[in-house]
Amino acid sequence: MPDLFGRVAILGLGLMGGSLGLAIRDARLAGTVAGYDSMPGRTGRAHERGAIDEPATTLADAVVDADLVVLAAPVLAERVLLAALTPHLAPGAIVTDLASTKSAVCGWASALLPDPAPFVGGHPMAGREQSGIEAADGGLFRGAVWCLTPTDQTDPDTLARLQSLVTALGAQPLVLDAARHDQLVAAVSHLPLVAAAALVRTVAADPAWPDAARLAASGFRDTTRVASGDPLMARDICLTNAAGILLWMDAYIAELQSIRAVLAAGDAAIEQIFTAARDARDAWLREHEAR
Amino acid sequence: MPDLFGRVAILGLGLMGGSLGLAIRDARLAGTVAGYDSMPGRTGRAHERGAIDEPATTLADAVVDADLVVLAAPVLAERVLLAALTPHLAPGAIVTDLASTKSAVCGWASALLPDPAPFVGGHPMAGREQSGIEAADGGLFRGAVWCLTPTDQTDPDTLARLQSLVTALGAQPLVLDAARHDQLVAAVSHLPLVAAAALVRTVAADPAWPDAARLAASGFRDTTRVASGDPLMARDICLTNAAGILLWMDAYIAELQSIRAVLAAGDAAIEQIFTAARDARDAWLREHEAR
Numbered sequence: 401m402p403d404l405f406g407r408v409a410i411l412g413l414g415l416m417g418g419s420l421g422l423a424i425r426d427a428r429l430a431g432t433v434a435g436y437d438s439m440p441g442r443t444g445r446a447h448e449r450g451a452i453d454e455p456a457t458t459l460a461d462a463v464v465d466a467d468l469v470v471l472a473a474p475v476l477a478e479r480v481l482l483a484a485l486t487p488h489l490a491p492g493a494i495v496t497d498l499a500s501t502k503s504a505v506c507g508w509a510s511a512l513l514p515d516p517a518p519f520v521g522g523h524p525m526a527g528r529e530q531s532g533i534e535a536a537d538g539g540l541f542r543g544a545v546w547c548l549t550p551t552d553q554t555d556p557d558t559l560a561r562l563q564s565l566v567t568a569l570g571a572q573p574l575v576l577d578a579a580r581h582d583q584l585v586a587a588v589s590h591l592p593l594v595a596a597a598a599l600v601r602t603v604a605a606d607p608a609w610p611d612a613a614r615l616a617a618s619g620f621r622d623t624t625r626v627a628s629g630d631p632l633m634a635r636d637i638c639l640t641n642a643a644g645i646l647l648w649m650d651a652y653i654a655e656l657q658s659i660r661a662v663l664a665a666g667d668a669a670i671e672q673i674f675t676a677a678r679d680a681r682d683a684w685l686r687e688h689e690a691r
Numbered sequence: 692m693p694d695l696f697g698r699v700a701i702l703g704l705g706l707m708g709g710s711l712g713l714a715i716r717d718a719r720l721a722g723t724v725a726g727y728d729s730m731p732g733r734t735g736r737a738h739e740r741g742a743i744d745e746p747a748t749t750l751a752d753a754v755v756d757a758d759l760v761v762l763a764a765p766v767l768a769e770r771v772l773l774a775a776l777t778p779h780l781a782p783g784a785i786v787t788d789l790a791s792t793k794s795a796v797c798g799w800a801s802a803l804l805p806d807p808a809p810f811v812g813g814h815p816m817a818g819r820e821q822s823g824i825e826a827a828d829g830g831l832f833r834g835a836v837w838c839l840t841p842t843d844q845t846d847p848d849t850l851a852r853l854q855s856l857v858t859a860l861g862a863q864p865l866v867l868d869a870a871r872h873d874q875l876v877a878a879v880s881h882l883p884l885v886a887a888a889a890l891v892r893t894v895a896a897d898p899a900w901p902d903a904a905r906l907a908a909s910g911f912r913d914t915t916r917v918a919s920g921d922p923l924m925a926r927d928i929c930l931t932n933a934a935g936i937l938l939w940m941d942a943y944i945a946e947l948q949s950i951r952a953v954l955a956a957g958d959a960a961i962e963q964i965f966t967a968a969r970d971a972r973d974a975w976l977r978e979h980e981a982r
Contacts, residue, residue: 525908545905574905581906587894588907592914594954595890597968598946602939603878604971605946613975614836614865615872616879617816621979622913623883627972631965638954638961648893649951653944655889655896660940663885663929670929674922677888680895681918684904688912 404565405430409466411459411481413437413446414630415528416498417472418536421451423569426538436462437533446533463488468565470522471497471505475636478505482512489514494558496522500585500633502549502578504640510551520562521549521578523585524571529628542570543691549578572691586644590637591652594645596627597634695856696721700757702750702772704728704737705921706819707789708763709827712742714860717829727753728824737824754779759856761813762788762796766927769796773803780805785849787813791876791924793840793869795931801842811853812840812869814876815862820919833861834982840869863982877935881928882943885936887918888925 408430410417414437421433435452436459437443447455456462463469463485471478478497482505489495495518497505502521509519526544528535546566550559559575566573576584603609603616638645662670699721701708705728712724726743727750728734738746747753754760754776762769769788773796780786786809788796793812800810817835819826837857841850850866857864867875894900894907929936953961 525906527908527910544908547906580902584899584903584906587897587899587903588911591894592890592910594947594950595886596914597965598943598950599883599886600968600972601964602943602946603882604968604975606878606942608875608878611871612875612878613978615816615838615875616975616979617818617835619818619883619917620879621976622916623887624972625913626910627965627968628976629965629969631962631969634965635959635962639957639959642954642957646951646955649947649954651897652889652893653947653951655893656885656940656944656947659885659889660937660944663933663940664937666930666933668926668930671922671926673892674888674918674920674925677891677895677918678920678922681891681915684895684907685912685919687904688907 403429403431404561404568405468407432407434407466408468408470409456409462410435410452410470410472411462411485412472412477413442413451413533414472415531415535416524417470418446418449418451418533419538419540420470420472420498421446422449422536422538423541425450425453427568429565429568430468434462434466442533449533449536451533451536459484460488465490467493469493469495471495471499473499474630474633475499475501475504475640479508482508486512486514493518494561495519496562498522498524500589500637501640502547502581506549506551506578510553516553516555517551518555518558519551520554520559522562523547523549523581527629529625531630544571545574546571547581548573548575549581550575551578582641583644586641586648590641590645591648593626593629593634593637594649595652596624600624600627694720694722695852695859696759698723698725698757699759699761700747700753701726701743701761701763702753702776703763703768704733704742704824705763706822706824706826707815708761709737709740709742709824710829710831711761711763711789712737713740713827713829714832716741716744718859720856720859721759725753725757733824740824740827742824742827750775751779756781758784760784760786762786762790764790765921765924766790766792766795766931770799773799777803777805784809785852786810787853789813789815791880791928792931793838793872797840797842797869801844807844807846808842809846809849810842811845811850812842813853814838814840814872818920820916822921835862836865837862838872839864839866840872841866842869873932874935877932877939881932881936882939884917884920884925884928885940886943887915891915891918
């Protein structure tokens with residue numbers, strides 16, 4: 401396959417940006433992968449790990465001559481990156497990102513990039529609780545659904561080129577509206593994040609925790625796994641998708657209250673509650689694993 | 692090592708009973724492992740899988756001459772098993788179990804077994820969401836904490852023999868009071884179970900679920916894993932540990948309300964909420980993995 405892009409610039413070289421660099425280089429989808437991270441030393445470590453070909457010392461150096469620029473930072477930092485990269489963006493260059501919410505960044509791109517903004521929001525539905533370039537993995541995106549959210553300024557050819565990139569990375573492009581994306585991930589990604597953090601906080605705040613911790617095993621470990629993720633990323637998710645998350649939190653609290661009532665009544669019908677949950681999850685899991 | 696027991700009878704040959712049979716046979720800790728399950732065909736399948744030496748056609752056949760009887764059934768079924776096995780129990784035989792709550796079964800044992808009841812409650816802190824003899828695994832208990840809850844009738848020598856068995860299986864015996872056990876597992880095992888089931892039910896009940904399900908990935912999978920467990924086991928946990936679970940559900944709902952308020956205020960201090968959750972979980976995980 402000829403290179404899809406001559407020069408890709410990845411801004412932000414943590415778990416997601418580093419994994420993308422590894423994946424693009426593994427699949428030889430670009431002539432050069434340049435990278436930049438403002439955290440001291442991280443650009444060099446990404447280069448040592450083989451996530452980028454060219455460590456840039458400034459954002460401008462990474463972006464200049466790139467025909468694809470990928471923002472790989474927590475959502476709020478992407479606004480700063482968009483403003484900073486705009487003066488250096490080559491004509492015809494495309495910009496995308498990897499963050500967990502899409503409405504805010506699509507709005508910033510339309511406002512800050514040259515008109516019409518050559519931007520498509522991106523969100524690979526893959527991750528892990530570890531963060532940083534050390535956790536990067538070129539196989540992270542394989543088989544994952546990768547949301548692409550065009551704006552009303554997006555050129556169809558720009559979208560098509562990103563769909564080709566996602567497919568070439570072994571992921572499944574899914575084009576949808578940014579607002580719809582944010583509603584859906586509030587349910588299946590952000591609510592689980594808040595629920596897991598709340599679960600850890602509830603039990604760890606209790607005087608019994610030192611004793612209870614000894615009994616905690618794989619069920620506790622898995623139910624709370626996502627609570628070990630990057631708190632800054634979680635903050636930005638909450639600040640840019642608050643309305644969606646609040647709706648799902650209210651529905652979740654109402655469901656817990658409803659289960660509480662059945663439990664308090666000592667009603668053996670609580671079995672049906674667990675049966676329905678198991679059946680819904682198992683049906684999802686079968687489809688998820690078949691993809 | 693000489694056999695710790697001449698003849699072990701395992702009553703109930705699902706995930707837990709089958710795994711125990713495999714583990715005892717792998718470690719050659721008993722002369723004979725007899726087994727019985729009331730589900731048609733399961734006793735034979737357990738024999739084929741090598742989880743037992745001797746498939747019994749009745750509970751009495753399994754129990755007769757056993758010097759250790761292990762109840763491996765959902766909690767409420769253990770009451771029935773205790774009543775049924777008592778007439779057949781050999782003099783000097785010990786009885787234990789593997790269920791997730793301990794106060795109820797300790798009470799039933801004291802009431803139903805010959806006085807003083809040769810009983811110690813048991814609860815290996817290990818499991819998986821699959822159930823049935825097909826999911827049994829002789830390595831399931833290795834490294835796990837295994838709670839042992841003596842009653843006021845338990846002979847110290849009986850407890851010591853079970854501690855030896857648990858240690859020989861590669862697990863870590865932890866002796867504690869049944870009521871205290873139930874309080875602690877309500878926090879780290881039963882609350883996660885209810886939280887996971889509620890999470891699945893919340894998102895799967897929504898009209899957006901077919902679309903949201905496509906975006907659900909490893910975070911959703913892990914946060915909800917325990918919701919795929921046996922609903923009958925979950926029912927019995929709820930019916931025999933309702934008071935403890937209700938307290939933890941109330942604390943959990945209060946924590947969710949507290950996070951909701953910070954989120955609704957658009958307060959960037961929500962980062963500290965996630966930081967504290969991550970730090971508490973990571974500290975637990977380090978200790979858990981060091982065991």
